[in-house]
Amino acid sequence: MQPKYLTLVIAAALAATSVGANASGYRFGSQSLSGQGTADANGAEAADASTIFYNPAGLSRLDGTQITAGATVVVPHSTYNDTGSTHFTGAPTNGTPAKDYAPNSVTAPSLYISKKINDQWAAGLGLYVPYGTKLDYGNTWSGRYALTNVKLESITLNPSVSFKLNEHHAFGFGIDAEFMKAELGQAVDVPGSIAALSSGAGAAQGALLIRQITALGGNPALLRSAQDAHGSNDAKDWGWGFNLGYLYTLDENTRFGLAYRSSISHQLRGSTVWDFSQVTTDPVVNQVLAAASHKVNSAALVTLRTPETVSANVFHQFDSKWAGMADVTFTRNNRMGNLDIQFPGTGEGAEVIRQQWKNTVRVSLGGNYKYNQDLTLRAGIAHDESPVQGPELTHPALPDSDRMQYSVGANWKLSPRSSIDFAYSYLDFKDAKLNYTNQCNPLSTTCTGNGETTRGVYQTHLSLVGLSYNYKF
Numbered sequence: 001m002q003p004k005y006l007t008l009v010i011a012a013a014l015a016a017t018s019v020g021a022n023a024s025g026y027r028f029g030s031q032s033l034s035g036q037g038t039a040d041a042n043g044a045e046a047a048d049a050s051t052i053f054y055n056p057a058g059l060s061r062l063d064g065t066q067i068t069a070g071a072t073v074v075v076p077h078s079t080y081n082d083t084g085s086t087h088f089t090g091a092p093t094n095g096t097p098a099k100d101y102a103p104n105s106v107t108a109p110s111l112y113i114s115k116k117i118n119d120q121w122a123a124g125l126g127l128y129v130p131y132g133t134k135l136d137y138g139n140t141w142s143g144r145y146a147l148t149n150v151k152l153e154s155i156t157l158n159p160s161v162s163f164k165l166n167e168h169h170a171f172g173f174g175i176d177a178e179f180m181k182a183e184l185g186q187a188v189d190v191p192g193s194i195a196a197l198s199s200g201a202g203a204a205q206g207a208l209l210i211r212q213i214t215a216l217g218g219n220p221a222l223l224r225s226a227q228d229a230h231g232s233n234d235a236k237d238w239g240w241g242f243n244l245g246y247l248y249t250l251d252e253n254t255r256f257g258l259a260y261r262s263s264i265s266h267q268l269r270g271s272t273v274w275d276f277s278q279v280t281t282d283p284v285v286n287q288v289l290a291a292a293s294h295k296v297n298s299a300a301l302v303t304l305r306t307p308e309t310v311s312a313n314v315f316h317q318f319d320s321k322w323a324g325m326a327d328v329t330f331t332r333n334n335r336m337g338n339l340d341i342q343f344p345g346t347g348e349g350a351e352v353i354r355q356q357w358k359n360t361v362r363v364s365l366g367g368n369y370k371y372n373q374d375l376t377l378r379a380g381i382a383h384d385e386s387p388v389q390g391p392e393l394t395h396p397a398l399p400d401s402d403r404m405q406y407s408v409g410a411n412w413k414l415s416p417r418s419s420i421d422f423a424y425s426y427l428d429f430k431d432a433k434l435n436y437t438n439q440c441n442p443l444s445t446t447c448t449g450n451g452e453t454t455r456g457v458y459q460t461h462l463s464l465v466g467l468s469y470n471y472k473f
Helices: 004-010 056-061 190-196 198-215 221-223 282-295
Strands: 012-015 065-082 106-116 121-128 132-136 151-162 168-187 231-251 253-261 266-276 299-306 309-317 322-331 339-340 350-353 360-370 375-384 403-413 417-431 432-437 452-472
Touching: 004 266, 004 417, 004 432, 056 121, 056 151, 056 231, 056 253, 151 231, 168 266, 190 282, 190 322, 198 282, 221 282, 231 299, 231 339, 266 417, 299 339
Parallel strands: none
Antiparallel strands: 065 106, 065 452, 106 121, 121 151, 132 151, 151 168, 168 231, 231 253, 231 266, 253 309, 266 299, 309 322, 322 360, 339 350, 360 375, 375 403, 403 417, 417 452, 432 452
8 A cells, every 4th residue: 555644644743643642643642650640741740760751851850770660541432424525536435434443442551760870870761652543444434545544553762861960950861762663554446447437538548448358358347346456555664863851950849841852764664565356356357457557566665754842841849738830842743744655666656645744832731739648649731732734634544633631640659669650631632624635646657646535524532541550679
């Protein structure tokens, strides 16, 4: 399948949801249970080793050796109502309704380890899921010419160090080793192509197909009942980046943080496979149609850069029980403009994906309440912008929209050395409208695409439930 959709999927920068995340784009937004409980407003808190992700300078505040291991389960609920998807010819696609395309749940793990080396230096290692999604619409839904299924898995290794200059200033640095793997599928509009070649300007080419089928002993009458072909793609890559942090401690109750995470360049390489075997019951007809499509099994290549992020945050301890915090994160999504998808070693034209993402801002507020010596309660609220600019640039691989996040959480001390964190978040998305048209049709020899228009409305909300275990040596 055309790796174009790989870009959408991995776009990553994707700024940052879909069915496995709570930050906009494809970025998985829950890398820490203590963070999730405050809607990720805790960048300047540095409560545990997960500060490696939010602000590595926070390692300077942690004593001894600490381990935080957890997992977040995402439970999505999403419905899609088609409002008139069409073939490139303008005829309705007449597909089946999209049902159960989102999984019952998706689980993402995280692991952080920190070590205080001396009064100035500390080090740590983070392992977490930066991006993720999984959607399976089936091969017969109304938007099948845009996408039938997509799965994105990723993981980041993030070794980090911090340096405490004095009681006020601490700095952090980390290296990001990011792995991505994607699988996706798409129908090929054979029925629409045959309809376009049955009359008018395409009649001569249609007549040639019939002669070729007849000469090879096939049955051209089966063209009238031809079904879709299908394409599938998989690709993977390692990419490298870095993150920086700065923590300013005003006094024992107040601190401010700044954090930067760089973009990461990826060259996702894999394979593309086209399947015309089920178009008709006649192998000869299928063979001729496959040759006429100019689609051949080949390598796949997508080059992209994830966007960088900049965060500013604050933490203040009001008294022995109450603490408040806030975070503002800017994501430079406009790196994800139109993308050229290449099919190395073939004569198949590249596909241009109109994406043109916009930069986004996420704002979150949170608080802690120390109920007693063993139990601390958390809560937070956040507003997150979608990088998608409008219905004409919204694709079924990323039915994203602005959303609100409401979170609660708790930390319960099991002993002086161990504790558990719990967090629950509810994400309420605005309706996402689609009116996306692929500007290349399957009869073109200079580019790749079905030329489809996918029109519909998504209604989505997510629940995230997480649990982590913390231990201090």
